[in-house]
Amino acid sequence: MDKKPSSWISHIEAFVDSSRPPKQQAANVDAIAALVKNDLLTLEALVRDMELYLTTSDHSIRARGILLLAEILNCLMSKPLDGASISSLVEFFTSKLADWQVLRGALIGCLALLRRKKNVGMVKSSEARAVAESYLMNVQVQSLAVHDRKLCFEVLQCLLEVYPEAVEMLGDDLVYGICEAIDEEKDPRCLMLTFHLVEILARVFPDSSGSVASFAGDLFDILSRYFPIYFTHPRSDDLDITREELSMALMHAFCSTPFFEPFAIPLLLEKLSSSLPLAKLDSLKYLNNCIQHYGTDRMIKHAKAIWSNLKDVILNHSPHKTLFSTSELAGNMESEENQIAKEALICLQTAILHLDSLEKNPILSFIVEDEDIEMKFGLVSNEGTGTGISIESRRQLSAVGNILSVSSKASMSGCTRVFQKFFPRLMNILEISASSSSNGCNTNNGTSSLNFGALYLCIQLLASFRELILTSQDFSPQVITVQDGWWCMLQHFSGPLAHALGSALMGARSSELVNNNTGHEHAIYEVKGLQVLATFPGCYLPTSEDVYEYILVIFMSIATERFEDAFLWKLSVKALIEIGSFIEKYHDSYRGISFNRIVVERIVSLFQQDDSTMPLALKLDAISEIGTIGVDYMSRVIKLLEEAILSKFLAVCVEGRLEAAEILVPLLECYSNRVLLWCYTSGNFDEVAMQFALCIWNQMESITIFDKDAKIQDLFDRMMTTMKLLVGGCAEENQSLIVRKAYSVLLSTSFLSEESLPFSSSKLEGLQVTPDFVNLSWRDEWIVSLFASVVIALLPQTPLPDVKLLLNVLTTFLLKGHLPAAQALASMVNKWHVNIDKSEVPNAYTLDEAIEMILERSLLSVQSSSNLGKSDLLNKDERMLSCLCLLNNNSSFQSNAVVGLAWIGKGLLMRGHEKVKEIAMLLLQYLLSNPYKELHSDASGSGDSLDVHTSLATSAADAFHVILSDSEVCLNKNFHAMIRPLYKQRFFSSMMPVLLSSIKQSCSSSMRVALYRAFAHVISDAPLAAVVAEAKKILPSLMDSLAMLSEDVLNKDLIYSLLLVLSGILMDDNGKEAIIENINTVISDLIRLIFYPHMMLVRETAIQCLVAMSALPHARIYPMRPQVLRAVSKALDDRKRVVRQEAVRCRQAWVSMA
Amino acid sequence: MVTGLINANPIVYERKARQVRSAPTNIDEYADEPIDQQEIFDHIRDIKDPEHPYSLEELKVVTEDSIEVNDKQSYVRVTFTPTVEHCSMATVIGLCLRVKLMRSLPSRYKGDLVCCVIFWPSCFHQLQYAPSTKYLQG
Secondary structure, eight states: OSSSSHHHHHHHHHHOTTEEEHHHHHHHHHHHHHHHHHTTSSSHHHHHHHHHHHOOOOOHHHHHHHHHHHHHHHHTTOEEOOOOOOHHOOOOOOHHOOGGGGHHHHHHHHHHHHHHOOOGOOOOHHHHHHHHHHHHHHHHHSOOOOOHHHHHHHHHHHHHHHHHHHTTTTTTTHHHHHHHHTTOOOOOHHHHHHHHHHHHHHHHHOOOSSSSHHHHHHHHHHHHTTTTTOOOTTTTTTTTOOOOHHHHHHHHHHTTTTGGGGHHHHHHHHHHTTTEEEEHHHHHHHHHHHHHOOHHHHGGGHHHHHHHHHHHHEEEEOOOGGGGGGSSSGGOOOOHHHHHHHHHHHHHHHHHHOOOOOSSHHHHHHHHHHHHHHHHHHHHSSSSTTTOOOOHHHHHHHHHHHHHHHHHHHOOOOOOOHHHHHHHHHHHTTOOOOOSSSOOOOOOTTTTTOOOOHHHHHHHHHHHHHHHHHHTTTTTTTOOOOTTTTHHHHHHHHHHHHHHHHHHHHHHHHHHHOHHHHHHHHHHHHHHHHHHHTOOOGGGGGGHHHHHHHHHHHHHHHHHHHHTTTTHHHHHHHHHHHHHHHHHTOOOOOHHHHHEEEIIIIHHHHHHHHHSSSOOOHHHHHHHHHHOOOOHHHHHHHHHHHHHHHHHHHHHHHHHOOOHHHHHHHHHHHHIIIHHHHHHHHTTTHHHHHHHHHHHHHHHHHHOOOOOOOOHHHHHHHHHHHHHHHHSSSHHHHHHHHHHHHHHHHHHHHHHHOOSSSHHHHHHHHHHHHHTTTOOOOOHHHHHHHHHHHHHTTTTTSSSSSSSHHHHHHHHHHHHHHHHHHHHHHHHHOOOOOOOOTSSSSOOOOHHHHHHHHHHHHHHHHHHHHOOOOOOGGGHHHHHHHHHHHHHOHHHHEEEEHHHHHHHHHHHHTTTTTHHHHHHHHHHHHHHHHHHHHHHHTTTTTHHHHHHHHHHHHHHOOOHHHSSSSOOSSGGGTTOOOOOOOHHHHHHHHHHHHHHHHHHOHHHHHHHHHHHHHHHHHHHHHHHHHHHHHHHHHHHHHHHHHHTTTSSSGHHHHHHHHHHHHHHHSSSSSHHHHHHTTTTHHHHHHHHHHTTOOOOHHHHHHHHOOOOOHTHHHHHHGGHHHHHHHHHHHTTTSSSSSHHHHHHHHHHHHHTOO | OSSSSSSSSSSOOOOOOOOOOOOOSOOOTTTOOOHHHHHHHHHTTOOSHHHHSSTTTTTSOGGGGGGEEEEETTTTEEEESSSSSTTTTHHHHHHHHHHHHHHOOGGGGGGOOOOOOOHHTTTTTOEEEOSSSSSEOO
């Protein structure tokens, strides 16, 4: 401190000088605060040295000085200070509150001191009171600016929250002062504080004789002016306060003390009838909260008013749509109307809960005796059979239904009263008599139309009653005494009711259901009614066992016979699942038995029968739904499905019954999509999947002869996908179990087992040299494919048995054009372990060796089959390739090799291995190899050999697509591929220069086409961002390739993806520059593509690109305008509507730019 | 020249939801999709009324049913109903419709085949556009 006294004095000077920028001033504060914090300067010394600034008669300097001290204190909140200095500082700032010129500094100082925590030295309570007194005497809050007002409220809040006992003594003065301070406040930030102030104030004076009680009228008067909050500030403001927050704060203030009751409730009830939806909504929310906070005694006198107001709201705002509530229609209908009705019902429920005690039920009495309800009840329940229910009576119906259900849901007594009053009448209307005989349904059969209104109300009542029992059951086990009158009534009626519903449901014509909504509504409530009756918990089941079973039988008969009516079918299956889940949840073993007998067994037997009346898809639906009830059910379903799959598999593959494949495919789909998914979420995937995978392999092992035709591509793919999913989801140890099993089956294939084990290397060698020799049996093909699927889905850490053999076999199959084998190889190299311990596994390959082997073998085999001697070509890729290109008798072979190379390249690229470059270069060589040399020497056979070459070049070009595109069948996240981030970008940026330069050098047109094709694949599969960054370089070639490729119909998809790249470039700023540089070519190419005959999307996108180009700089595009307009006018007569519409837009854009 | 609005307070109707044509599942690249009523209507529904900031659709000046179209013979006829009888804006509306259709339809529809008729049910007051006789009363 003594060393450099001047340094911090200069800070003070800088701060006091108000012309400096605020940032610098803040830095000055920080600098001094840091000195004090590190004890380089004591507070005392600071104050002493600042004396002049703090006491000068120049107002602005004094204000700055005090502000500085206050800000410094603010920074020292966590530094312990001794009591004496705190006392003197508080005294100082308290006195300064009277000095209006320095008020801001004083307020900040007081706030900083008052906010101090106990452990660092706090302000004493007497001093706090002094602050409050001085504040009340001197500060005129409403005459200050926003920022200062906010500080004032913060000081008050701090006083009330931290020193309640100190300020309480101020009593009326304090409350009056606060009233004065918050009156007429308008800034939302301050309002948040004032609302909160009232809330704490009420907490400080809870007594009925306290100050808040006596000032309640005034306080509420101030608050009530803000209700309902009307706040239309744009959200993007720095205030960061929403209407909802303000409204919540005001609501808390409203509810803060019961003394507001005489003022608040009349206000809220009045606003409830406002025409503003927002006011209504807010009133309901506030009322709901106030009822909870003001207490029963105070609220009871308002009961009648509350009920009549709520009734009005509910009756007038109930949405008619909720009648459909079981379907998804209600979900998107969150309109204000709906919200109002919802809030009103919540409020009614609170009112019943809080105001109705055991002996008196004011609200319930009102409800039960209400004339409106009585009238509406009579009206809607006599509405007739439903075909012509008007929207208005729908509204009424849902309103009455909701009121009744809320009131019966609230308490047992409410339930009793509502039930006694209305239930018998509903039964009367539905013409159901309480006969105890099981066949209670009477005259109603045949016509099958129940009164919809009554039906709806009846089901609502039953449902809420059931809910009440369910919720109350949790805390008191025996809620209902069986002697209750209404309980007997329910028991008497439930049987006949169930029968009536059932017969109505069965009687409904399916044509009725399909054609009109009323039929649907009826069905919804009939099904719901039956479901409710069947799912009363345990001992409260009102229905007898017979009725319960009757309900299940009804649902089952719909499920088995009425499947042509999709809506009803789905409803009843869903109801069955609900009933099942209910039983499962409450462990109702007794009812579980009959559920099993009637439902599960029936569905299972239905599934097992091969009767064709019921569509297989529905059977699968039903059975997989049943499985979702619980683990036991699912394991049964799994067993069933697996048996079915295996037996059908046998039927297809051994007996050659191809029609079984049509069943097997959906079976497999259902198994992999639904069952496995369920297992995955419920956590027993591993067990199930491993078992089933092993089962399949056992089956494969046991079948020795496959039927000839047993190769149906669809089935083949499904089977492999299933196998991949099974293996992919398993844990490592289970995977290795499966692999070992699969491997042992693989060894039994004819091409491996003909010779005695162990395989001689010559055998393997022979395999490779003449890969075509093996007449693969279907069995072998199946086994290899399934084995490849297993390999594809393995985790990287799962060990593979005998890698060498596998590599050989898979490479062989790769060359035969077996795609799964290529993918399996790719997966192997992708997941290859990098650091294998050589000493542990002596004959393990490293990845490099493996790749070397694959490449050599595949290339060598091609070479040797062409009767060329094995010279030293092996080491020289280039020379070998030139040999390859000379071949023309074995082109399919070469294509296979190319495809295989592509997949392996993809695997390597994804893990970021260097060798991928080598493969890419090989592919490029294929593209570049020139067939003309040979053409000259052998003119007669030239056409043929040219074809061969082009097809080879094409497959080499397509290989780039394989490398860069995402694949669903292998090498993805699900199948645990190693994926390095940005691998596509890397490949793109390394390949692009090479491709561009070879395009430039290429001389023959066929070679060019192939190169452009490869180029197109690379840019359309690479991420757009990477392509756009290179827009300038690639755009000329892009346009050339569009022109070149559009000559062949087969390239239409490629053209489309190129156009998408172009439109991506058009959207980017850099890209636009590139486009402008090549504007002539781009426009003339696009114009040509407007008339591309083979694909609508191409034409559409080309026109869209032209639309986008109309926004380019005017000077550059204006010369092109006539040309474009001419072309687009022709496009107005396109054969496709979408294109015509785009053409209209495009024409408009180009016409109007002149 | 009338200074005030001809129909100061027109009835505004609700706009029909844009019909989304169900996309055919199996798209035949080479099949023709002839120009139909809905397509013409889509062209003209959003034209703004000369007097009000509402579209012709909202004022029910044009409806989908008032359009006759025959793509094979390149023939379109749009019948429109001004909001009030004897609306002097009818010519302007007619011109708007005509220009919009000229710009949106292929050139084979050119000429007198594009024909707009004002139709007000009570007095059957008609007005026809044709290239030769620009204004024709019947």
